[in-house]
Amino acid sequence: TQLLEQSPQFLSIQEGENLTVYCNSSSVFSSLQWYRQEPGEGPVLLVTVVTGGEVKKLKRLTFQFGDARKDSSLHITAAQPGDTGLYLCAGGDNQGGKLIFGQGTELSVKP
Amino acid sequence: ETGVTQTPRHLVMGMTNKKSLKCEQHLGHNAMYWYKQSAKKPLELMFVYSLEERVENNSVPSRFSPECPNSSHLFLHLHTLQPEDSALYLCASSQDALNTGELFFGEGSRLTVL
Numbered sequence: 054t055q056l057l058e059q060s061p062q063f064l065s066i067q068e069g070e071n072l073t074v075y076c077n078s079s080s081v082f083s084s085l086q087w088y089r090q091e092p093g094e095g096p097v098l099l100v101t102v103v104t105g106g107e108v109k110k111l112k113r114l115t116f117q118f119g120d121a122r123k124d125s126s127l128h129i130t131a132a133q134p135g136d137t138g139l140y141l142c143a144g145g146d147n148q149g150g151k152l153i154f155g156q157g158t159e160l161s162v163k164p
Numbered sequence: 165e166t167g168v169t170q171t172p173r174h175l176v177m178g179m180t181n182k183k184s185l186k187c188e189q190h191l192g193h194n195a196m197y198w199y200k201q202s203a204k205k206p207l208e209l210m211f212v213y214s215l216e217e218r219v220e221n222n223s224v225p226s227r228f229s230p231e232c233p234n235s236s237h238l239f240l241h242l243h244t245l246q247p248e249d250s251a252l253y254l255c256a257s258s259q260d261a262l263n264t265g266e267l268f269f270g271e272g273s274r275l276t277v278l
Contacts, residue, residue: 062204084264095166095254095269096207141207145264151220152264154207 055080057144057155065161066132074127074140074158082144085118085125086152090139132162167191170255170270177245178278185240185273187255193268195261196238198230201252201272213238214261245277 060075076085084103088096100109102118102125109116113136115128129136139159143152168189177183189196198210212220213232227249229241238255252274256267 057206086264086266088267093271095168095256095271096267097166097269098266101266143207143267151209152267156204156206 055082055144055146055153057142057153059140059142059155059158061158062156063159063161065163068133068162068164069131070162072129072132072160074129074160075124076126076142076144076155077124078144079123080144080146081122082146082153083122084145085122086143086145087116087125087127088141088143090141090157092138096139096141129160132160134162134164136160137162166268166270168255168257168268168270170253170273172273173271174274174276176276176278177242179245179247181245182241182243184242185253185255185275187238187240187270189236189238189255189257189268191257191268193257193259194235195258196232196235197256197258197267198238198240199254199256199269201254207254211240212261219261242275245275247277250275250277 057078086101087099090096100116105120105122107118113130117126139157141157142155171186195214200208210224211230216232231239252272254272255270
């Protein structure tokens with residue numbers, strides 16, 4: 054069974070701080086997606102990474118896919134209150150297109 | 165606005181009630197999904213429909229009954245639920261069910277079973 058473990062589960066920081074969220078597995082994934090879910094909303098896709106070692110930047114967010122395609126990280130620079138939400142990673146397998154989700158990291162950025 | 169609309173947003177029901185959740189997508193996608201989201205747990209895939217045919221059922225109890233009358237609409241019929249079924253139920257759609265492309269989620273239906 055493929056599993057994705059996210060850490061930390063909860064993170065509360067002050068505005069302006071930097072943070073990193075990790076998504077780890079013992080399994081290889083064909084792709085890795087990151088979603089953000091704001092309170093009262095459904096998850097929204099932030100990025101998809103597909104190549105081992107790939108780095109993608111989205112404004113203050115930097116996403117990295119591990120060389121072996123088993124892990125990923127999300128780094129936020131100078132966090133803002135608008136970054137508050139639940140961050141979910143999801144790995145794509147090679148068997149029928151199923152996405153495996155991590156349990157999420159709940160981020161709170163205080164002004 | 166993600167193009168996926170779910171109703172109702174909130175539902176409270178007793179264990180003997182029968183209710184339904186509705187999902188509609190306006191994106192022209194061929195695949196639709198039901199997920200269960202519980203606190204501190206990964207999103208749990210319940211059902212997948214591709215071109216109106218069910219392609220996956222992850223051992224979901226029979227008290228949950230899905231219906232997909234066409235590629236734009238998806239229902240989840242609920243009957244004789246248990247308190248542990250209380251959760252956020254998310255509907256999603258994607259271009260197709262064969263590849264792990266982007267999922268477009270609705271805002272969810274928050275279900276409370278008393």
